[in-house]
Amino acid sequence: MKKEKVLIVGTGALATLFAARLSSAGADVTMFGSWQASLISLKKYGAGLVESKEREVFYPVKAVKNYSNVKFAILLVKSWQTKGVAQQLKKHLTEDAVALTLQNGLGNGEVLRNILGAERVAQGVTTVGASLIKPGVVKMSGDAQVSMGTHPRLEAIESLFRASNFEVTLVADIQSLIWSKLVINAAINPLTALLDIPNGDLLKIPEARKMMAELALETASLAKAQNIPLTFENPVEEVERVAKQTATNTSSMLQDLRRSAPTEIDMISGAITKIGEKFSLPTPTNKICWQLIKSKVNRGKIREIQI
Numbered sequence: 535m536k537k538e539k540v541l542i543v544g545t546g547a548l549a550t551l552f553a554a555r556l557s558s559a560g561a562d563v564t565m566f567g568s569w570q571a572s573l574i575s576l577k578k579y580g581a582g583l584v585e586s587k588e589r590e591v592f593y594p595v596k597a598v599k600n601y602s603n604v605k606f607a608i609l610l611v612k613s614w615q616t617k618g619v620a621q622q623l624k625k626h627l628t629e630d631a632v633a634l635t636l637q638n639g640l641g642n643g644e645v646l647r648n649i650l651g652a653e654r655v656a657q658g659v660t661t662v663g664a665s666l667i668k669p670g671v672v673k674m675s676g677d678a679q680v681s682m683g684t685h686p687r688l689e690a691i692e693s694l695f696r697a698s699n700f701e702v703t704l705v706a707d708i709q710s711l712i713w714s715k716l717v718i719n720a721a722i723n724p725l726t727a728l729l730d731i732p733n734g735d736l737l738k739i740p741e742a743r744k745m746m747a748e749l750a751l752e753t754a755s756l757a758k759a760q761n762i763p764l765t766f767e768n769p770v771e772e773v774e775r776v777a778k779q780t781a782t783n784t785s786s787m788l789q790d791l792r793r794s795a796p797t798e799i800d801m802i803s804g805a806i807t808k809i810g811e812k813f814s815l816p817t818p819t820n821k822i823c824w825q826l827i828k829s830k831v832n833r834g835k836i837r838e839i840q841i
Contacts, residue, residue: 537562538694541601543619544610545572547664547789548636550672552610554581557593559697564596567611573597575670582671590671602626606634606691609646612790613639613801620649627654632687636660636680638719638786639801640712640809657708658682659715661776662700663733663783675783676776677701683708713757714765714772719802721749721773723787724823727797728830730788734781737774746773748819753806759813791830799827 538561542553545567557563557580565576575582576597585591605628611619616637623633627650634656635642643657663675680695681703682688688704695702705711722733725742729735736742750769757764766772790797803824810817 538606538690540564540691540694541566541604541607542595542610543567543607543623545569545576545597545670546610546612547666547672547786548660548662549610550576550581550666550670551583551662551664551674552608552636553595554583554591554593554672555678555698555700556694557581557595558583559694559699561694561698563594564598564601566598566601568599569669571669573599575668579670582667584667584671584673590667603628605631607631608691609633609635609637609642611637612796613637613642613798614796616642616645617649620646624649630687632656632685632691634658634682634688634691638715638723639798640716640805641801643708643712654687656683656685656688657712659711660700661715661718663780665782665784666789676780679703681705681711683711707763709760709762710765713753713760713762716802716806717750717753717757717764717769718773718776720753720806720820720823721746721769722777723785724799724803724827725749726785727787727791728823728826730791732781733777733783733785736777737781743774745819746770746777749773749823752810752815752817752820755815756806756809756813756817759815787827791827797827797831799824799831803827 540561542549542565553563580592581595582590582592604626636658646655660680662678664672679701736746747770750773754769787797803820806820807817
């Protein structure tokens with residue numbers, strides 16, 4: 535297999551997971567980011583993946599603060615970073631390049647297309663869970679599934695994903711995938727972040743389980759209002775299945791709160807709330823989660839000021 539060069543934009547949990555898996559399949563992986571602790575670890579050891587019997591295995595990657603002449607890029611940064619990353623990518627992507635976003639939340643594809651051009655942007659989603667053990671080391675949970683919208687420049691990346699033991703699906707309707715992932719993210723991430731618990735514990739707390747169902751149904755109702763089909767019949771059953779499948783996983787939003795990093799709440803619960811207002815559809819549980827996460831973040835800022 536040709537040794538493909540791939541730039542992974544991001545150095546967090548999912549970025550490290552994808553870097554490790556792609557490197558294990560023989561890809562030449564470069565990771566770009568600004569998180570200093572992660573860059574130091576990645577440069578020294580490589581991308582670490584906790585495998586069988588809790589053994590940490592490290593795979594070679596390059597970790598950089600700058601890059602150039604990129605043909606394949608995979609975006610795994612937070613949604614609030616998308617615009618800045620796209621502006622930098624624009625300067626260094628080749629004319630025949632493709633940037634694939636596997637990010638959470640709404641609006642990433644639109645931002646990238648506006649800056650990079652539609653022909654250089656592909657969208658997808660992944661349901662794999664990744665918990666950050668420490669900078670540069672992650673533990674995977676759930677199925678290693680990647681779904682992508684069809685794009686003429688994705689053949690090499692698709693082959694690389696398959697060689698890395700990802701289950702790959704190509705679909706014509708990318709909005710269906712994005713909204714299906716949004717239902718899951720909206721139902722699980724804010725609640726785990728507020729309660730400071732792993733995904734599976736949501737099923738053990740009756741009140742949390744009820745709120746999780748409400749969040750899923752609210753989000754699914756907005757997809758229906760836009761005639762966007764979901765990839766599952768029953769939103770509540772699907773959310774509970776994912777929570778069970780990723781029971782030990784720490785959601786990305788909870789990981790962000792624990793390390794005092796900005797969250798994606800505006801692009802998940804916030805976006806859902808605003809779309810609900812547009813369609814005159816109530817999304818009270820999403821709105822409450824949005825406000826509570828924002829309050830929790832701002833509470834931390836107040837504490838910093840007081841200290």
